[in-house]
Amino acid sequence: xxxxxxxxxxxxxxxxxxxxxxxxxxxxxxxxxxxxxxxxxxxxxxxxxxxxxxxxxxxxxxxxxxxxxxxxxxxxxxxxxxxxxxxxxxxxxxxxxxxxxxxxxxxxxxxxxxxxxxxxxxxxxxxxxxxxxxxxxxxxxxxxxxxxxxxxxxxxxxxxxxxxxxxxxxxxxxxxxxxxxxxxxxxxxxxxxxxxxxxxxxxxxxxxxxxxxxxxxxxxxxxxxxxxxxxxxxxxxxxxxxxxxxxxxxxxxxxxxxxxxxxxxxxxxxxxxxxxxxxxxxxxxxxxxxxxxxxxxxxxxxxxxxxxxxxxxxxxxxxxxxxxxxxxxxxxxxxxxxxxxxxxxxxxxxxxxxxxxxxxxxxxxxxxxxxxxxxxxxxxxxxxxxxxxxxxxxxxxxxxxxxxxxxxxxxxxxxxxxxxxxxxxxxxxxxxxxxxxxxxxxxxxxxxxxxxxxxxxxxxxxxxxxxxxxxxxxxxxxxxxxxxxxxxxxxxxxxxxxxxxxxxxxxxxxxxxxxxxxxxxxxxxxxxxxxxxxxxxxxxxxxxxxxxxxxxxxxxxxxxxxxxxxxxxxxxxxxxxxxxxxxxxxxxxxxxxxxxxxxxxxxxxxxxxxxxxxxxxxxxxxxxxxxxxxxxxxxxxxxxxxxxxxxxxxxxxxxxxxxxxxxxxxxxxxxxxxxxxxxxxxxxxxxxxxxxxxxxxxxxxxxxxxxxxxxxxxxxxxxxxxxxxxxxxxxxxxxxxxxxxxxxxxxxxxxxxxxxxxxxxxxxxxxxxxxxxxxxxxxxxxxxxxxxxxxxxx
RNA sequence: GGCCCUGUAGUCCAACGGCUAAGAUAUCUCGUUUACACCGAGAAGACCGAGGUUCAACUCCUCGCAGGGCCACCA
Numbered sequence: 001x002x003x004x005x006x007x008x009x010x011x012x013x014x015x016x017x018x019x020x021x022x023x024x025x026x027x028x029x030x031x032x033x034x035x036x037x038x039x040x041x042x043x044x045x046x047x048x049x050x051x052x053x054x055x056x057x058x059x060x061x062x063x064x065x066x067x068x069x070x071x072x073x074x075x076x077x078x079x080x081x082x083x084x085x086x087x088x089x090x091x092x093x094x095x096x097x098x099x100x101x102x103x104x105x106x107x108x109x110x111x112x113x114x115x116x117x118x119x120x121x122x123x124x125x126x127x128x129x130x131x132x133x134x135x136x137x138x139x140x141x142x143x144x145x146x147x148x149x150x151x152x153x154x155x156x157x158x159x160x161x162x163x164x165x166x167x168x169x170x171x172x173x174x175x176x177x178x179x180x181x182x183x184x185x186x187x188x189x190x191x192x193x194x195x196x197x198x199x200x201x202x203x204x205x206x207x208x209x210x211x212x213x214x215x216x217x218x219x220x221x222x223x224x225x226x227x228x229x230x231x232x233x234x235x236x237x238x239x240x241x242x243x244x245x246x247x248x249x250x251x252x253x254x255x256x257x258x259x260x261x262x263x264x265x266x267x268x269x270x271x272x273x274x275x276x277x278x279x280x281x282x283x284x285x286x287x288x289x290x291x292x293x294x295x296x297x298x299x300x301x302x303x304x305x306x307x308x309x310x311x312x313x314x315x316x317x318x319x320x321x322x323x324x325x326x327x328x329x330x331x332x333x334x335x336x337x338x339x340x341x342x343x344x345x346x347x348x349x350x351x352x353x354x355x356x357x358x359x360x361x362x363x364x365x366x367x368x369x370x371x372x373x374x375x376x377x378x379x380x381x382x383x384x385x386x387x388x389x390x391x392x393x394x395x396x397x398x399x400x401x402x403x404x405x406x407x408x409x410x411x412x413x414x415x416x417x418x419x420x421x422x423x424x425x426x427x428x429x430x431x432x433x434x435x436x437x438x439x440x441x442x443x444x445x446x447x448x449x450x451x452x453x454x455x456x457x458x459x460x461x462x463x464x465x466x467x468x469x470x471x472x473x474x475x476x477x478x479x480x481x482x483x484x485x486x487x488x489x490x491x492x493x494x495x496x497x498x499x500x501x502x503x504x505x506x507x508x509x510x511x512x513x514x515x516x517x518x519x520x521x522x523x524x525x526x527x528x529x530x531x532x533x534x535x536x537x538x539x540x541x542x543x544x545x546x547x548x549x550x551x552x553x554x555x556x557x558x559x560x561x562x563x564x565x566x567x568x569x570x571x572x573x574x575x576x577x578x579x580x581x582x583x584x585x586x587x588x589x590x591x592x593x594x595x596x597x598x599x600x601x602x603x604x605x606x607x608x609x610x611x612x613x614x615x616x617x618x619x620x621x622x623x624x625x626x627x628x629x630x631x632x633x634x635x636x637x638x639x640x641x642x643x644x645x646x647x648x649x650x651x652x653x654x655x656x657x658x659x660x661x662x663x664x665x666x667x668x669x670x671x672x673x674x675x676x677x678x679x680x681x682x683x684x685x686x687x688x689x690x691x692x693x694x695x696x697x698x699x700x701x702x703x704x705x706x707x708x709x710x711x712x713x714x715x716x717x718x719x720x721x722x723x724x725x726x727x728x729x730x731x732x733x734x735x736x737x738x739x740x741x742x743x744x745x746x747x748x749x750x751x752x753x754x755x756x757x758x759x760x761x762x763x764x765x766x767x768x769x770x771x772x773x774x775x776x777x778x779x780x781x782x783x784x785x786x787x788x789x790x791x792x793x794x
Numbered sequence: 795g796g797c798c799c800u801g802u803a804g805u806c807c808a809a810c811g812g813c814u815a816a817g818a819u820a821u822c823u824c825g826u827u828u829a830c831a832c833c834g835a836g837a838a839g840a841c842c843g844a845g846g847u848u849c850a851a852c853u854c855c856u857c858g859c860a861g862g863g864c865c866a867c868c869a
Contacts, residue, residue, distance in 0.1 A: 208869065273869080274869085376799070489863090526863090555806090560800085567806080570819090570832080574830095582830075587829095750825085
């Protein structure tokens with residue numbers, strides 16, 4: 001790294017202070033109103049990425065505001081370290097395969113791995129200044145999470161929402177597990193349309209397929225009822241090449257006449273349409289693929305081959321027998337498992353499901369009861385609900401995860417459920433509390449070896465997060481939670497499932513507000529490891545500091561994707577530098593200031609204080625609506641333009657020249673301005689504002705951290721809003737006048753401090769009559785006359 | 795195919811239906827003044843297209859174009 005973060009020391013100092021003084025601790029005895037947050041637990045798979053840095057910063061702005069606003073903030077931190085992602089990470093890192101270990105061994109390897117890696121993983125979130133209570137952490141694989149997930153399973157079973165079914169389900173041959181609808185993605189892959197010859201009464205029928213390996217499972221051939229080409233085959237039978245068995249030729253409107261040869265083979269579990277046909281025409285069920293992703297015995301000589309190998313060798317055999325007319329290369333979309341990219345198969349297997357297809361209407365209604373920020377994100381949720389086609393498959397045939405609290409009777413297969421008292425339970429190790437099967441009295445039980453899908457657990461996050469709260473009364477006060485912040489790509493996973501669970505278990509929504517963040521792109525494209533366009537937040541922080549990256553994150557609105565540009569981070573770094581310098585300079589001018597109020601606040605000072613009030617009022621309103629980027633924008637302008645470029649320039653002479661009460665008025669104003677500015681910035685750049693607070697303000701102010709101080713409230717007394725607007729306008733036109741003078745100097749290529757004689761219109765002269773000395777100071781005018789605007793150089 | 799989001803200076807990104815369309819960065823000119831050259835002052839530079847609503851449209855509506863996303867289909 002060429003450059004070093006110049007603010008590393010400040011950041012370390014602040015982190016130590018926050019940790020030592022427990023600044024972000026949730027006080028269980030609080031009398032204040034609680035603001036509770038269902039923090040997203042990041043998946044433990046590698047390191048924090050820039051999207052995390054951005055979205056966690058954004059939630060932290062809103063939460064820090066609430067804390068300063070007087071709420072007792074409940075902001076825990078969890079890690080999602082349960083299930084497939086962690087299992088795959090451990091497999092990759094240790095170069096091992098879970099199937100070569102016993103379940104207990106592999107779980108131990110995973111837990112050891114987590115123990116070693118978690119502190120490092122979490123450190124990134126601490127480094128970027130996330131104000132969680134770091135004593136309130138949870139993991140989705142810890143004992144509490146296992147207990148709650150298993151309880152959830154038992155409770156849903158009691159409520160009639162859980163069932164087990166032996167049916168075709170989406171299956172990943174690579175991970176060797178059933179997968180849920182939500183875990184399936186589109187992927188474009190290269191393939192071939194193979195035109196294969198079927199035979200019907202000595203006539204050849206050319207059928208196009210991308211899946212020749214499924215020939216053995218062919219149960220029918222379909223064409224469109226209005227397709228003249230094929231009507232002649234109605235009611236006849238077709239002979240399947242290589243396998244030489246006959247299947248009926250049927251009509252169905254679902255056939256696309258334009259696709260391939262317009263006639264299609266139907267294999268039991270080929271795709272969803274195939275399954276619909278199987279049901280509609282009561283076709284036989286032929287299973288060609290087993291749970292290992294290999295061909296079954298119906299594939300005859302191809303049995304035990306992998307799908308890929310079977311396809312290859314069937315194609316070869318078709319060629320040999322002149323049954324393959326042609327191969328056309330195509331690109332098409334197939335469903336793949338989102339975790340590994342392997343095409344999904346439909347495989348008949350016993351799986352556990354949560355029944356929810358009957359709840360679509362309710363789910364839509366419950367979604368409407370949430371406050372969505374931004375509002376339009378609700379459509380994504382509704383879109384998902386409307387498109388649901390499968391009940392929720394919750395069983396995974398994996399090792400690592402939360403086990404089902406279930407055994408089966410050896411004799412009759414009756415499921416035996418664990419007793420709530422014995423949770424968390426591991427059926428591989430533990431025994432059910434009942435001694436014999438209530439149905440057949442058998443005393444032997446077979447443990448369920450599947451584990452619960454990771455979303456089944458993370459959907460309990462509002463409960464998981466409260467693990468450290470022992471007091472039931474306090475726990476109750478946390479629900480429903482105030483806020484669920486999260487990214488939009490998991491609306492259909494985490495948000496949907498959490499809402500569903502909360503309604504099914506408790507009949508109420510889990511939160512009031514949901515805030516959905518966008519993601520970070522690079523040159524308009526989503527960052528992805530596979531594309532190699534990753535920006536590492538660790539490197540960015542090492543170069544420019546945590547405040548810089550946060551300042552950058554604050555410039556994007558909720559729900560809006562935005563483009564990463566290094567120069568924008570540099571802008572953040574410049575800000576940190578600027579506010580440190582401005583503070584240093586301010587306090588150089590406050591050396592002899594004893595915190596007294598002036599007898600009279602000078603006109604100019606009153607105007608800028610009123611402008612500050614205006615900023616405070618609108619910032620507060622915007623923050624309440626989670627519009628943090630507007631807040632940042634406004635205070636940013638006020639800080640640079642009003643405070644640094646103008647007010648500081650105007651009053652430095654007044655202070656330097658020691659003009660009695662007028663000097664005190666300036667000093668009082670400087671103190672107020674800077675103090676409120678750093679408070680307004682505190683949610684955004686917590687490190688530098690803390691540093692300034694500790695160095696300059698702490699001795700006068702009572703709170704031990706700026707982050708515990710009160711959010712600013714207006715300081716000036718005015719009769720009404722109109723009066724303030726008038727005064728603020730006066731301030732703006734004063735700045736306008738200064739700008740004109742500077743313009744003159746610049747156009748005349750004179751230095752800014754060159755002495756001048758100034759003429760201004762009588763109207764302005766009168767308007768600014770109490771500020772003429774300030775005007776002289778800032779413009780270095782020796783005299784100000786009434787007249788047409790004119791700058792004369794001396 | 796259904797739905798959603800976004801189109802503003804070279805680039806990133808603001809703007810209750812209403813004054814000269816804001817800021818950052820890059821460019822050009824000037825300037826070291828009792829914090830800051832990681833600076834200051836100034837200049838130049840933009841509303842995707844076509845209709846419509848309105849006294850008034852960057853803003854609202856319709857259509858189109860372009861980019862992105864979610865979902866469905868995918869023999």
